[in-house]
Amino acid sequence: MLCSASPLPSPPAGGTAASDHHARLRAAAARSDLPGALAAFVAMSSSAPASAAGPVLRTFTSLLKLCAARSDLATGRTVHAQLATRGLVADALAATALANMYAKCRRPGDARRVFDRMPVRDRVAWNALVAGYARNGLAGAAMEMVVRMQEQDGERPDSVTLVSVLPACADAQALGACREVHAFAVRGGFDELVNVSTAILDVYCKCGAVEVARAVFNQMPVKNSVSWNAMIKGYAENGNSTEALALFKRMVGEGVDVTDVSILAALHACGELGFLDEGMRVHELLVRIGLDSNVSVMNALITMYCKCKRTDLAAQVFDELRYKTRISWNAMILGCAQNGRSDDAVRLFSRMQLENVKPDSFTLVSVIPALADISDPLQARWIHGYSIRMHLDQDVYVLTALIDMYAKCGRVGIARNLFNSARERHVITWNAMIHGYGSHGFGKVAVELFEEMKSTGRVPNETTFLSVLSACSHAGLVDEGRKYFSSMKEDYGLEPGMEHYGTIVDLLGRAGKLDEAWSFIQKMPIDPGISVYGAMLGACKLHKNVELAEESANRIFELGPEEGVYHVLLANIYANASMWKDVARVRTAMEKKGLQKSPGWSIVQLKNEIHTFYSGSTNHQQAKDIYARLAKLIDEIKAVGYVPDTDSIHDVEDDVKAQLLNTHSEKLAIAYGLIRTAPGTTIQIKKNLRVCNDCHNATKLISLVTGRKIIMRDIQRFHHFKDGKCSCGDYW
DNA sequence: GTAGGGTTAG
Numbered sequence: 001m002l003c004s005a006s007p008l009p010s011p012p013a014g015g016t017a018a019s020d021h022h023a024r025l026r027a028a029a030a031r032s033d034l035p036g037a038l039a040a041f042v043a044m045s046s047s048a049p050a051s052a053a054g055p056v057l058r059t060f061t062s063l064l065k066l067c068a069a070r071s072d073l074a075t076g077r078t079v080h081a082q083l084a085t086r087g088l089v090a091d092a093l094a095a096t097a098l099a100n101m102y103a104k105c106r107r108p109g110d111a112r113r114v115f116d117r118m119p120v121r122d123r124v125a126w127n128a129l130v131a132g133y134a135r136n137g138l139a140g141a142a143m144e145m146v147v148r149m150q151e152q153d154g155e156r157p158d159s160v161t162l163v164s165v166l167p168a169c170a171d172a173q174a175l176g177a178c179r180e181v182h183a184f185a186v187r188g189g190f191d192e193l194v195n196v197s198t199a200i201l202d203v204y205c206k207c208g209a210v211e212v213a214r215a216v217f218n219q220m221p222v223k224n225s226v227s228w229n230a231m232i233k234g235y236a237e238n239g240n241s242t243e244a245l246a247l248f249k250r251m252v253g254e255g256v257d258v259t260d261v262s263i264l265a266a267l268h269a270c271g272e273l274g275f276l277d278e279g280m281r282v283h284e285l286l287v288r289i290g291l292d293s294n295v296s297v298m299n300a301l302i303t304m305y306c307k308c309k310r311t312d313l314a315a316q317v318f319d320e321l322r323y324k325t326r327i328s329w330n331a332m333i334l335g336c337a338q339n340g341r342s343d344d345a346v347r348l349f350s351r352m353q354l355e356n357v358k359p360d361s362f363t364l365v366s367v368i369p370a371l372a373d374i375s376d377p378l379q380a381r382w383i384h385g386y387s388i389r390m391h392l393d394q395d396v397y398v399l400t401a402l403i404d405m406y407a408k409c410g411r412v413g414i415a416r417n418l419f420n421s422a423r424e425r426h427v428i429t430w431n432a433m434i435h436g437y438g439s440h441g442f443g444k445v446a447v448e449l450f451e452e453m454k455s456t457g458r459v460p461n462e463t464t465f466l467s468v469l470s471a472c473s474h475a476g477l478v479d480e481g482r483k484y485f486s487s488m489k490e491d492y493g494l495e496p497g498m499e500h501y502g503t504i505v506d507l508l509g510r511a512g513k514l515d516e517a518w519s520f521i522q523k524m525p526i527d528p529g530i531s532v533y534g535a536m537l538g539a540c541k542l543h544k545n546v547e548l549a550e551e552s553a554n555r556i557f558e559l560g561p562e563e564g565v566y567h568v569l570l571a572n573i574y575a576n577a578s579m580w581k582d583v584a585r586v587r588t589a590m591e592k593k594g595l596q597k598s599p600g601w602s603i604v605q606l607k608n609e610i611h612t613f614y615s616g617s618t619n620h621q622q623a624k625d626i627y628a629r630l631a632k633l634i635d636e637i638k639a640v641g642y643v644p645d646t647d648s649i650h651d652v653e654d655d656v657k658a659q660l661l662n663t664h665s666e667k668l669a670i671a672y673g674l675i676r677t678a679p680g681t682t683i684q685i686k687k688n689l690r691v692c693n694d695c696h697n698a699t700k701l702i703s704l705v706t707g708r709k710i711i712m713r714d715i716q717r718f719h720h721f722k723d724g725k726c727s728c729g730d731y732w
Numbered sequence: 733g734t735a736g737g738g739t740t741a742g
Contacts, residue, residue, distance in 0.1 A: 061733060096733040127734040163735045195736045202737065229737040261738050268739090296739040303740070330740045365741045400742050428742050463742095 022059065029062040037063055038075050041082075057093055064097040068104035076101045090118060096125045103132025108141075123155045131164035134171070142168035143177055159190045166199040170206035178203045182216075194220065198227040205234025229261040232269075241269040245278060258285070260294050267300040271307030279304045299327045306335025311344070326357055334366035337373075345370035346379075361395040368398070372405035375686055375713065378608050380409045396422070400429045407436030410684055410711040410718060427461050435467035440718040441727040443475020450484075462494055469500060473507035474717055474728065481507040502531040509539020514548055530559050530566075537566060541573050549573045557589075564595035598688070602665035604673040605684045611672060616663040622675065630671040634662055637701035640724075645694040666695045670702060670710065682709040690714050700724050 021044030028036035041063060060083055067076035080089070080098055088094050095118045102111035111132045118125060126149040133142035146165050149155040157165075162181055169177040182200050185191045191200070197220045204213035217223070217231045228251045235244035248266040252258060263286045270279035283301060291297045298321055305314035318324070318332045329352045336345035349367040352359065359367075364387055371379050384402055387393040393402070399422055406415035419425075419433045430453045437446035450468045453460065460468075465488045472481035485504055488494045501524055508517035517536060521528050533552040540549035553570040567590035574582040603612045613620070620626060634642070646657040661667075666687050673683035691699075691714045703710050704724035712719045720727035 057733095065733080093733050098733090100734065122733095124734050129734090131734060158734095160735050166736080193736095197736090199736045224736095226737045231737090233737065259737085264739060265737090294739095299739045301739095325739090327740050332740095334740065360740095362740050369742080397742055404742070426742080432742070 022056075025059050025063070029059070029066060032066060032069070034066050034070055034072060034075065037066060038078070041079070057088065057091065060088070061093055061097040064094075064101045068097075068101040071105050073105040073107065076105060089114065092118065092120065092122055092125060096128045099125065099132060100128045103128070103135060106136060108132050108136040108138055121153060121155075123149070123158060123161070126153070126155055127158070127160045127164055130161060130168075134164055134168035137171060139168035139172035139174070143172070143174070157184070159193050159196050162190055162196055163199045166203045170203040173207055175204075175207040175209060178207055178209075191216075192221065194222050194224055194227060198224075198230055201227065202230040202234065205230065205238065208238060210234050210238045210240065223256070225257045225259050225262065228256055229259065229265060232262065232265045236265050236269050236272070241272040244269040245273065245275070252285070258289060260291055260297050263291055263297050264300045267297075267304040271304040274308050276305075276308040276310060279308055295321070295323055295325050295328065299325070299331050302328065302331045302335060306331070306339060309339055311335050311339050311341060324357070326360060326363070329357055330360070330362040330366055333363060333370075337366050337370040340373075342370035342373040346374065359390065361392050361398050364390075364392055364395075364398045365401050368401035368405050372401075372408040374610070375409045375684070376605055376608075376610060377409050377411070377684070380405055380411075394423050396424050396426050396429060400426065400432050403429065403436065404432040407432070407439065408713070410440075410713065410720075412436050412440050412442070425458075427458060427464060430458060431461075431463045431467050434464065434471065438467055438471025438474055438717075440720065441474055441729070443471045443477050446471035446475075447477065447480055460492065462488075462497060462500070465494065465496075466499055466503060469503040469507065473503055473510060476511055476729065478507060478511045478513070498526065498529045498531060501526070501528065502535045505532055506535040506539070509536055510542065512543050514539060514543055514545050518548055518551075528555070530556055530561055533559075534566060537569050537573075541569055541576075544573070544576055546573060546577050546579070561595070564590050564597045567595060568597045600665050600687070600689045602669040602685055602687045604669040604676075605686070606673070606676055611669070613665040613668040613672070615665045616660075617665070617668065620668075620672070622672070625675055626668055626671050629675055630662065630667055633667075633671060633674070633702060633705075634698075636705045637698060640701055640705060642698060642701050645697060661694050664692065664695050666691060666712065667698060670699065673710075674706060674708070680707070682711060685710065685712045687712060687714045690716055691719065696726065696730070700726050 021040050025037050025040035025044060028034075028040055041059070060079060063079050064076060067073070067079065079101075083089050083094055083098070089098065095114050099111040099114045102108070102114065111129060115121065115125060115129050126145060130142050130145045130149075133139075133145060142165055146157055146161060149157065149161070162185055166178070166181060169181060178200070182191075185196055185200060190196045197216055201213040201216040204210070204216065213231065213234050217227065220227060228247070232244050232247050232251070235241070235247060244265060248262060248269070251262060263282060266282045267279065270276075270282060282304075286292060286297055286301070298317060302314045302317050305311070305317065314332060314335050318328060321328055329348065333345050333348045333352070336342070336348060345367055349359070349363070352363070364383070368383055371383050383405075384393070387398055387402065392398045399418060403415045403418050406412070406418065415433065415436050419429065422429060430449070434446045434449050434453075437443070437449065446468060450460070450464070453464070465484060468484055469481055472478070472484065481504065485496065485500065488496055488500070501521075505517045505521060508514075508520060517539060521532060521536060524532070533556045536552040537549055537556065540546070540552060549570060553566060556566045567586050571583045571586040571590075574580075574586065599614060601612055601614050603610050611620070644658045644661050646661065666685055669685050670683060673685070677683065691712060696719070699710055699712065699719070699721050701724060702708070703721035710721040712721065717728065
């Protein structure tokens with residue numbers, strides 16, 4: 001059964017046809033022309049007797065190599081069958097090529113079967129199996145094979161073995177195994193080889209030991225582009241984009257060949273750091289070295305510009321891209337969505353479909369948040385149906401985005417149904433659902449879900465805690481919130497971040513425990529940021545505490561906020577206490593710093609249209625009807641006890657104050673919603689700021705006198721108004 | 733016949 005590869009069998013007399021086929025096959029294989037090679041192969045096999053004039057082993061192996069490169073399992077199997085009829089499958093060369101083919105076609109089990117039938121296995125065969133397991137995610141098996149090749153066959157691993165098994169160590173996050181391989185490589189002198197040392201430093205990076213990797217890198221006698229790239233990438237992936245970029249610049253400076261991979265890593269780092277100028281320099285460089293024809297590089301360039309908040313520059317690159325891949329579209333859509341350009345994201349998504357580019361889960365995960373932001377229930381339902389038609393609705397990423405979207409469209413019930421029907425749930429899926437409940441004020445349900453999550457063995461992360469803490473805050477669950485905050489570090493070893501501290505201040509502050517909130521801030525192990533003092537300031541407004549408000553505001557102003565909201569908050573707190581001089585002082589300071597208060601707007605969502613209202617806006621087509629309806633509405637709610645809350649307005653007479661209040665954007669939006677919808681229809685409003693006290697109060701009464709349910713999404717959370725009450729329990 | 737770095741995600 002054993003067949004030797006050499007000497008080459010000579011063609012039988014008159015077998016010119018067979019050798020012609022053979023020559024054709026060799027030529028096709030050399031051109032990487034698999035169909036051509038296969039055609040010649042089949043012709044040759046049928047025209048010549050299998051025994052004598054059959055193709056020589058080398059043609060088999062080169063054909064198998066081609067199949068492996070193209071993951072063409074069907075052709076690979078044909079070749080396997082031909083080898084079998086000739087009794088060649090036990091040959092070391094053929095079997096190794098076969099095992100390799102199966103491994104590259106994602107059939108490690110078949111690779112193993114071929115391997116097991118080999119009567120004698122040499123080091124190359126072992127190596128092929130190790131590499132096969134490693135590349136198919138079977139890290140444990142790959143490492144085990146390295147042990148067995150030594151124990152079973154007495155084969156010493158060589159450099160190929162090491163380079164093959166190292167990615168498996170990374171996969172398994174096996175730092176210990178990596179150290180072992182490293183030690184072995186040093187003992188055998190393999191670390192002199194650039195590819196071995198590069199693979200070692202790469203695995204150290206992937207196991208989080210970047211500094212060890214750097215030591216290996218520094219000691220390498222010879223480095224090439226791949227070594228530099230692995231090290232740069234290592235820094236970038238371990239959150240050290242600064243060092244990644246520095247190393248990239250050194251690479252350029254030392255004249256090392258910059259490749260597409262180096263550029264990809266550099267762009268990634270620039271994006272992470274938001275370094276637009278550096279990013280543009282990399283852009284120039286990549287054009288100079290002709291990498292602007294490389295789509296992957298251009299896609300990374302789009303992402304870099306988006307991360308630097310320059311969707312305009314990204315769009316320019318995108319538009320000028322001659323060959324766009326699906327990833328180009330995905331990167332651009334995501335960039336728009338993450339820069340608040342939800343409409344553009346949705347428009348691009350439509351264009352993508354017009355141009356017949358098939359979306360994938362990445363596309364949906366990018367466009368669904370944009371639709372969540374737009375909050376149009378009709379479009380929400382449409383994208384859900386679309387995800388189902390594309391068979392992507394059970395993809396965890398997509399599903400999680402859908403849950404989040406439904407919650408943001410005010411449909412927590414649908415979100416929960418999706419959550420329940422999920423075949424697979426990641427931590428983030430739980431987070432989205434918990435956050436959904438919290439934002440709607442269902443703090444108790446959020447807490448129950450959190451408990452269920454823990455009891456089913458899921459490990460919460462920082463975001464889970466943020467969601468559950470914020471849920472507690474919005475529902476006034478102070479004790480639970482305190483408990484979870486300490487559990488974070490004690491039970492899960494998670495270090496609270498600025499946002500967690502801010503949420504606890506919010507929790508305590510809303511509940512009126514201002515002193516406790518203040519001393520909590522004083523004891524923080526990290527320097528409190530604007531968000532923390534901002535939460536404190538909000539609580540001071542709610543509970544009318546001027547003294548602590550001033551303290552908090554002063555800290556905020558020292559930190560240099562970019563928005564005028566904090567000045568406005570402080571001015572309102574002074575106004576409430578009738579401290580008019582202070583009001584004027586804060587206003588002047590705000591103007592001096594050139595800070596502005598963003599104008600408030602509300603949108604009302606009708607069946608398939610969205611209408612935006614600004615405070616006092618009169619440019620709507622039906623403005624007259626709207627103001628008339630609103631006036632009537634105010635009379636109706638006054639009859640059930642509405643008293644305008646003019647606290648937040650000053651400098652003008654009382655009747656003007658009431659007038660100003662009555663033209664708040666949310667009231668206009670509600671009035672329009674009432675005009676345009678049938679009795680009993682739920683009205684859905686979205687507001688860009690926090691809803692004001694007076695509008696909150698008025699909306700409660702409007703829900704009472706009209707018998708309508710009103711769902712209002714403000715910047716903080718959702719309010720469900722029904723029968724004169726709000727789901728937030730007046731606690732927001 | 734086996735082999736190092738690699739674009740988009742909640």
